[in-house]
Each structure stands twice: as structure tokens, then as C-alpha cells.
Amino acid sequence: MDRLVKPDVKEVNIIFNRNQKCFATFKLSNLMHTMNVAVSLTTTNPSLLSFSNPLSIIPPLSTMCFTLMLSKPSAQPPLSSPLDTILVKSSVLPKGKATQEELRRMFLKSGSQIFKDAIIPITFVGPHVVEFLLTPAPRKLDISFLLEKAISACDESQLSLLLRAAARCGNSYFASVLIEAGADVNNRDSSKLSVMALAVQSGNADLIEILIDSGYLIDNSVDWLLHKAAAMDRVELLEVLCLSCLDINLNSADMNGRTALHVAAIYGHVEALRFLVSVGSDPDVVDCDGWTPLHCASAEGHIKAVEFLLDCLKYVKYAVTKDGQTAYALAFKKGYSKLYDMLHLGDVLHKAATTDDVEGLKSCLAKGIEVNGKDQNGWTPLHRAAFKGQIKSVKLLLSYGAKTNVVDDHGHTPLHRAVEAGHVNVAMTLIGHGAKPNMKGLKGAVPLHLECYKKHLSLVSPLGGEKERA
Template identity: 50%
Template sequence: MDRLVKPDVKEVEMIFEKTDEKCSATFRLTNLMHAMAVAVSLTTTNPSSPFSIDIPLSTIPPLSSSTYTISLSHLSDNGRLFSTAPEAVAVVTSMLLAGKSHNCDDLRRLFLKPGPHVFNDAVIPVSVVGPHFAEFLISNHIPRSRSLLNKAISRCLPSQLTDLLTYAVECGNAESVAVLIDAGADSNSKDSNGKSLVPLAIRAGNEINVVKVLLASGCVIENKVDLVLHEAAAANRVDLMRLLLEFIGEDDADVDSVNHEGRTPIHVAALHGHVDVIRYCVSMGGNPNVVDRKGWTPLHCAASEGQLRAVESLLAECGCDAKRAVDREGKTAFAVAMENGHVELGDLLHWGDVLFRAARVGDVHGMASCLTVGGADVNGRDQNGWTALHWAALKGKVKSVEVLIDNGAEVDPVDEVGYTPLRCAVESGHLQVALFLVARGSCATLDTIKASKGLFAPPRLLDSFGKLTKHVL
């Protein structure tokens, strides 16, 4: 004889409904013996199992059946246990002498003594099924969840599978996304706005593999509807932009595509301060000067949110002309920044330019206003790497030079090709400015002194300059 009892199922399936309630399932064991009662011991094969059995020890009369309930407590406490071995109920039996009663202690002692009287009758697999348990597995990223999830969704309707796919995309669970698509979930399902699952995957977070799985499954992107490049720009995901542009193809890929506000991905990146995205879009042919329906350039967008690094990046890409662009209300990016309280952008967007102009023409009052009221950076540089002091020296504006130095200007700033304000003054023939700069601490170089030899200037000034710079020779 190989067994004493027979289970009525090959597998126990529990339908899990709510995460804060227990779920349970029943199964029946039938005693196959005609004249003898059978003792039954039921245990879970996994020592750390979250399942419990209502009657772990019992007796079944001859040719009779008994029903047992196996339960699963709520998952918020026990979810981690699903990373262990597969769940099953081990059915162990032993024959009992007729007419003799046994209590639980007697039965326990009976099964503690191994021998020919003990039979391993069955191992009944236990699984949890239904969309609620599938959601639990997806959201908790349970290890070994592929087999668990496949079982959990085996009783799901097609519509439930697609709902679960959307949930898996939201959770950024690439493995679950693949399992659900293989099981028949519709990877081309749309939301109420007609968008595919790809924008949702981008918004979900850092899992690029979710997007890869969706694209590999045949998910169709309609860029004008899905605006996937805008979504990737908002998420600061250059890697996704590369992937999407490659997938969409050259004919449909357009980094200057616009949303309902007329904004490109560069606008979106500027609003969020995503400098890497701005640079990438420009490198792919994107226009950083496109205006939206309000007449805003990306620079307006960055200025409105006080995105300093984005402002700097856009000025590097667009040049200073971008500062003068006005929206439909006649506002520059500077005006937008000031309206929104981002005074720290004033120097970059306006006061720096005013300071340079004032330094060039010798407008001392204008310079003072820029430095005290506008907060302009006295050592700020233009696109050529020149400071206001370079320009004042070049134009021979002694008063401008004096005001700038008195307000903290560096005396010897060097531009991209090695020019200092002193050299600008000398090569422009403004030795009076050169003398003033040397007197205030500027250090003459050999190139500067050589340049002064060819100048037509009053001997007195040349002699003075030579005496002040004799230590260089």
C-alpha cells in the first residue's frame, strides 16, 4: 500500500481579494481504508511559510472524508516570505487501531516516531491567484516573482491583464511587464487621452528596460499624441531620448516637435533646468530660439523658473541676442525673471549687458546703477570672455576704469586669448588708462611693453609708462 488517503485536488488555489484581509481555500482528504481510521498530519513544506492550516493533526474514520482550510494572512507583513521555496502542503498519514481514541498529543507522538507505520501520501502545491495578488507581486518586486506572477494571472481576464500591465508600467517593473505581455496583455492599450503606455513608463522613473520591453513588444508610438520626447525631457532622460529617436526613425523623429502649448522639448527642459537635455537636443538639430504660443523662447521658460544653469546654457547656445527676444506682451526673459522674483538672474539677462555698454561709453552713473541697484557682477564676462574693465580700457574711459576697480573689479582678468585690460589700453593707444591700471596694481607683460614702443603718444606718458614697468624688463 502506497497511501492511506487521497486528496480531492492536485493543487490548492486561493483567490486573494484584499491586502488587509485573510484569504483561504479548502481541500478534502478521503480515507481509503475500509476498516481502519487514519491519522493525518498536515504541514507546509516551507518552514517560513505565510500559510497556516486550521487542523494540522486529525483522524479520518474508514472510507470517510474530512475538509481542511489553508489560510494566508494579510500580505503587508508577510510579503517578503514569497521569495523562498515554493509553497505546498505535505500530507503524512498513519494507520490507527480500531476502537482506540487519540488526542493531539498522542497523534503528535505518533508522527515523531519514523517507521513503516508512517506514509507520505501527497504533496499538494499551494498557489495564490487573482489580480489583487498580482498587483502585490508587481508593486513589491518580489524575488522569484515570475513563476508566482504567471500563476497569479492564470485566472485573470484579458481586460484584467491589460489593467495589470498599466500598473506594472507605473511601478517600473520590467520583468512583470514582460510576463503580462507574454500572457496576452495589450501592449498597445491607450489611456483616456489616447496616449500609449510609453509616456507612462517614462514618467514612472528610472527603469529604461520597461520602455525597451514595450517597444520590443510592438507598442506603437504616435509622437504627436504621446509626446515622448517632451516626457523624456521633463524626466531629464537623455538616454531615453536617444532610444526613442532611434525607434521612431529619422522621418518622424523631430526634436522641435511641439505640444499643445507650442513648446518643444527644449522649452520643457529649460523649465525644469535640465541642461544635459538642452545640449543634447541642440546637438540633434533642435532650435533653442523657437517661440511657443505665448511668444516665449526656452530662455523665457528658464527665466520664469529661476533656472540659472539652464539660462547660462541657453545663452551659450543662442548668444546675447536671445536676451532681447520679447514675448507677445513685449516682455524679455529678464522681465519675466523679475516678475517671478528671480533677481539672481538679473545680471545674466540684463544688468551685465547694461554694465558693458555703460563701461564702453563712460556712463559712470549708469555703471553705478547697474552695480548697486541691479546687482550686476563687476567681474562678469561676455561671450568673448571680456569683463567690463576690458571694454573700458579698450575705449580709454578712465572714469569707467576707476569706478569698476573701486567696486571690486579684478585688475588683471585674462580673456580667452590672453588679453588683459592693460594690454587692451596699450594697444588702443590709451596710455593714460594704462598708467592708471599700473598704478592700481596691474602687472605689465613683455607683450604689453613691446606694444607700447610702437605707439605715437606724448613722450611724458611713454616715459612714465616705461618707468612704472621697468621691473618687467
Template identity: 50%
Template sequence: MDRLVKAEPNEVELHFQKNQKCSSSFKLTNLMHTMSVAVSLTTTNPTIFSINKPLSVIPPLSSASYIIHLSNPNINQPPLSNPADVITVRTSMLPTGKANTDDLRRLFNKPGPHVFRDAVITVALVGPVVAEFLISNRSSINETRSFFTKAISACEKSHLSNLLKPAIESGESDYVAALIAAGGNANFKDSNGKSFIPFAIRAGKLDILKLLVASGCRINDSVDFVLHEAANLNRIDIVKFLLEFFRDELDVNSVNTEMRTAIHVAAMEGHVSVIEFYVSIGGNPNAVDSQRLTPLHCAASRGHLKAVEFLLEISDVKYARDINGKTAFEVAEESGHTRLFDLLRYGDTLLRAARVDDVHTMKRCLGEGVEVNRKDQNGWTPLHWASFKGRIKSVKVLLEHGAEVDTVDDAGYTPLHCAAEAGHLQVALLLISHGASHKSLKTFQHASPLQLGSFHKHVSLHHYKKSESIIA
């Protein structure tokens, strides 16, 4: 005979609740027909688990029930260990059939090998509190898969569904799969109607997202804002997956509670590739939110240079003002994002200085690296403005700093056209002397006959000298 007693069951489950008493019962049966058996019960961690009858006697062919308790009920997290805690059952035949506690203690403390094999009963902590603890503390307990499977085996379906959210947020797809397999509702919605999809996106786990969709999870984009969530994480792969399954339910220009589109969100985070993708599928880069902030305002407020550059190329809201009357430049200025100043305003300062012949400001702007050929909303460069206004000093400064003399505006006009239209002879001649083409220039509409004659004379003389130098 290799054992004296039979343990039922071979694993006891304790439904753990925070700061509450926790206990479970098990039974031992004496397999001897004519002899009593002495029993000693010990736990791996006696400071955590205790047994009501650690020493006892079981009559022949009789059974005895025992209770294991959590020693300290005032704890708020399950005392898990790996390997799992166990109850060790030691047995010895008792010919006399009777023995007091001291006799039993002496019997089991006697040195030497034990004759009969000891039974081992595993202690399993189960329930939603245990499962949630495992989800949030996975890194602190090795090989928790078996612990988790055991913990959720004692959960009701409502508990399983409630556990899905923290499991998704943890990014552990095996936990999510186990909960759904055990009966968790993947299409569960919270009190606001929000699905699990946004939480999977925030976790950045495409595999969990696919698992949820395959398990019947559906979105309500009026509260889920899935395109916004994906934009925030710079995840075009997630966007493409969402569009594949929910295209009819998604609008790239839908707004969240702040009236912001997904492009606003991407701009706030500086995710240029996402902005470009959303625009390619119909996203509006000129949209305004509840504060009349454009995506350009959002990018400027965070100092995202590349996003600002891209938005300036595809939108026409450089001069748009928010609810407080601020442009994107002023928003960037408030936040101290100086590297955006040239893009958003310094070019404007140069344009203004060219218009009023403020040579000092022009030289300062150009010295700080402002693009001399930057255009305004009509395609006019500083040279267009200086030529149109007849600011000959400004024209000279701009030409000295590499201004393109034949650059054209949105209507195809060059700075020479502008000078001619406004009747500024000296400016026109200066431009021609720097290589401006006058082939399409017919006349000065506002010039006097004397000015016209002088202009044509100087043009002819300029080209004669140019030809003469070529021949030489």
C-alpha cells in the first residue's frame, strides 16, 4: 500500500475578495479497513494559509472534512506564488486508534523517513479579483497563464465581460482570447455606448483589434472616435484595417466632443503621414473645432515643424484666426516655438517691410534666414510688392539677397509687370538691369509720355550694350 488516505478534491479553490474572509473545504478518507490513521496537514505558507485541524485521527474507512482559511482576511490583493501553494498531507498508521494533540505532534516530529507517500492538495485562488490582479501585475508573476485560466474558470459571464477592458488595455492578447473563449462578450458596451475597439487601438495592438472584430465587436463612432484614436498613435495600419471593416460606418471628417477631426488630432501630435493619408481619403485640412482652431493652429501650438510645413502646402488657413482672434503664428509665438516663425509670420514681416520700404527690418529678416522668395496668398513675393509700390531701396536689397527677378504670381505677373502697371520707371529699369525679361511687357498704363519714351530708350540701350558685350 502506498497511501493511507484519499484526498477529495486534489485542488481547493478559494474565491478571493478584497479585505474579506476566504475559505474552502476538502475531505480526506481513510482507506484502511481496520486501523485508524493519524493525519498531519501543513501549508506551504503557514503565515498566509491555515487549516482548522492541522492534526487529527480518522477512524477506519471513515472520512473527515477540513477547512483552509486565508490567515489574514484584511488584504486587498491575492497572495499568489509560483509555484502554487499546496497543502501537504502526511499520514501514519495508529494501532491504538487514539491519540491526543501532543501525541500526534511527537509522532510526526519523529526523525527518519516517512513510510507512506504524502498526498498534496493544490491551493488555487480564483475569481474576478484574482484575474484582474493577474492582468495588471503580469510582469511580477512568471508563467501566469495557468493562474489566469484557473482564476476565470470561477467567473460569471458578466465578470468575464467586465475583465475584457483591463485585459485589452494590458495589451495581452492571450488574456483577451481566454476571456472571450470562456464566455466574455466581445461586443459589450459601457454605459456611454463605447465599445472595446478604442481601448484596443490605444493599446496599439492590431492583433487584439482583429480578435475583437472577429468575435463580433462593433463600433459606435459617435462615441468611439476610432479614427481619432488611430491618428493619435500614428497608426495608418490600424486606420486601414478599420476602413476595411467599418467603411460604411466611418466618416474621415467626423468630429469628437471638441469638434475636432482626426486631422486635428494628428496635427496636434505632429503625425504628418497620418495627416497626408486622411487628406488622401477626403479629410478636410481646413476644418475648425469648437474654438475655431484649425489643424495648423494645433500643429503650431506644439511646435511640429514638419506638420506645419505640410499643412501650409495643402491648406489655405495660414491667416485664419481662432475664437480669440489668434493666427497660427500667434499661437506658436505664445508657446515659444521660434523655429516656426519664418514659416508662419517672418515671411509676412518681410512682405510688409518691402511694401513700406523698411530696409532695416528687411535686412534683419533676411539675416535671420527668412526665405527671400516666399509668397503670400496671391503668389506675390517681397519683390513683387516692392516693385509695385516703387520701393527702389527695398528692390535693391532684395536683389542683393538673391530675389528671383522673373518669379510669377498666381496670375502670371512678374515684378516687372507690377512696376510697369504702377508706373515706376526707375524700378523697372533696375529690374531689367538685373535680367528681368520685358518681352511680354507692352506699356506703362500709368506712366507719362516722357516716362514712356525714357523707358523704351533705356530698354533699347540696355539690350544694345548687352549684345555688344556678347559680340566682344
């Protein structure tokens, strides 16, 4: 016979509860038919793990229960790699009885009469162990092995709570293991906050994909996932959500009626704005107060975001909120002077240039407006004044640094526009200030076509060459 007793378990699992007494029980059975057997129980970590009855006598063919305890409550489970173990020694008692001191002396000796019947691993299990493993502290431990053991003692509700913790930490490995063990990916707390929302907040794109692949069902009425990603300017998260989560609503609104575009605009996140618009988010949408994303960006003074939104929409800058405020009014209220030009004063300058309102031009330019600012067609104020033949406005704009060779969206310079409209004096003034008379537009047109001048001049020298009678 190679052993005298047999344990009823292959390992002892202690359910660890933080700062509470923790223990586990197991049984040893005497395999001898006629003789008592003495047993000795020791652990590899006796300062932490001990028995209430480490030395005992088991009658023939009987079973005895033993309790393994943590020596004192602890905030952290005493995990180890490799695992701590219980060593079970046994010896036959011919006399059938012995005192504790006699048993102690017996097992201090070694010899053929002392059997090493079992080595039983000790594992700590339960949700508190999983939570501890989620922390960055126990790096020397075999996390995967210990996690598998710890999860074995968790029920479905505990697994789902632990999945929320893993999502909050952005730990995709833990999330995968927990989901495989039975955690509910569609679990929500009392405030309807989902596991997916926690994953997005963690910023882990892999974790988001795992949840989607595991059957996460989006609820667009409360899942403002795009809002969270937009607030962080995490375009890669937006991509995963928009391209993998087929039921997601690009224009879902939060309790204030704001879409993800509103949120990106509030924070001035241009890359998030660009992506959301590219996949179909509506930049015209208004919130509960009638604010567009442009209103939001303007109220926060985000220049690049305002520029992008103005490029997306030609006339959205004229939209008013429920209390009648334009994007310009919001920027003006907070003193964001760098936005005045693109939101309002640029329009005033273009209008003044069109109508030859010299005093209006001077007033705008004195406020620091960009003299070469373009409208929705790429026209500068000089384009407008030249096309309308407003020579006074042309000269004033040139004196303030207006560029003569800037092109509009069709590749035309102010000189092109002046010649197109037949304004010779304007054309010659522009040439005198550096306009290139042989500069081609996108369609190859040269501004100073001879026929244009025959209508208006008796002598023409467009390129400084020969004169010709009209």
C-alpha cells in the first residue's frame, strides 16, 4: 500500500472575501480496514495558512473533515506562483491512540513508517480575486491560470459585474475570458450604463470589437457611444463603432438633443468632426436649444472646427438658435475676435466691395478683417469689386494688401473677373499692381483676350506689345 488516507478533493479552493475570515474544508478518508491512522497536515506557507487540527487520528474506514484557514483577514488574496500546497502525511497507529505531543514527535521523524499521501494545491477563488488580478500589481503571477481558477467560483451575476470592471479598465483579455465563462455583454447598471459604454470610455478598440462580436445589442436611446468617442477625439473608436456596429444611429441625440457632431464641435475635435461628416452625420442638425454644431464650436472659440464646419455647409452660419443668436453672435459675446471674419465680417466686407461702399470697407479693414478672405465660391473681396467694376474699392483693397493673383474655385483671378465683365480700368489697375495678364484659369482662359478690349478701347496694349486700332 502506497498510502493510508485519501483526500476527497484534488485541490482546495478558498473563496476569498476582502477583510473577512476565509476558510475551506475538505475530507480525508482512512483506507485501513482495522487500524487507526495518524495524519499530519502542513502548508508551504504556514504563517498565512493553518489548520485548526493539524494532527489527528482517523479510525478505520472513517472520514474526517479538516478546515484550512487564512491566519488573519486580508485586503488582498495571498496569491502565489506556483501555488501553495497542503502536504498530507500519515502513519499507522498500532496502539490505536497517541497524544498530540507523541504525534508531533512521530511526524518529525522520517522513515518507511511515514507516508506522504497527498500534496493538495491551494487556490483562492471568487470575484474579489478576479478584481485583484485586474490591478497592475501582481505582475509575477501566472495571471491566466489564476484567473481561470478564480472565475470557477463566480456565478453569472458576479461574472457580469466583473465584465464591467474589465471594460472599465480596458482589459480585453479579461473581458474575453469572462464572456466565455458566461458574463452577459448586454448587462446594464441601474442608470442604463452599458458594458460597451465603459469599453468606449477606456479607449480600447479591441475590447469594443470583442463586445460587438460577442453579441452586444446597441440601444440608441441611451447608448451615446459616438458622443463619448467624439469627446475624446478617438477616430479609431468611431471607426470601429460605425463600421462594425451596424445598428448604430449616427445622429442619435443625448438628453440635450446633441449628436456626436455637437460634442466634437464643443471640444474642437476636427478629426472627429471630419470622420463623422464623412460617414453621414448631419451637420445641419440642431439640439433642444436650436444650436447647430457650428454654434457649439463658435461659442467655444474653436477656430479650426469652425473653419471645417463652414467648409461643409455653405449657409449654416446664418442659422439662429431658439433665442435668435447666430454663430457670430455667440463668438462676439465671448470675444473670440479671430472668428469674426469667417462668421460675419467677411460677408460685410464682400458686400461692401460689391457695392463700392468705401467707408464700409475701411470700417471692416480697420477691425483687422482678412482682406483676402474667401466666400463659398472662393471669391475674395477683390474678385467681387473687380467683377462689379468698383474701381475705388479695388484701389482701397489693393492698398490694404489684397492679392491680385489669388484664384477662386474655378481658377480665376480678379483680373479674369474684371475682363469677363469688361471693366478695362479695373483690369489695368490690377496689372499695375502685379496681376499676371497671361495667367490661365482652370479651363485655360487667358484674361486679356484682345476682343474684350476692342469693345472698350481705341488702343490696346494688353501685354506691353504692339498697339492696334479698334
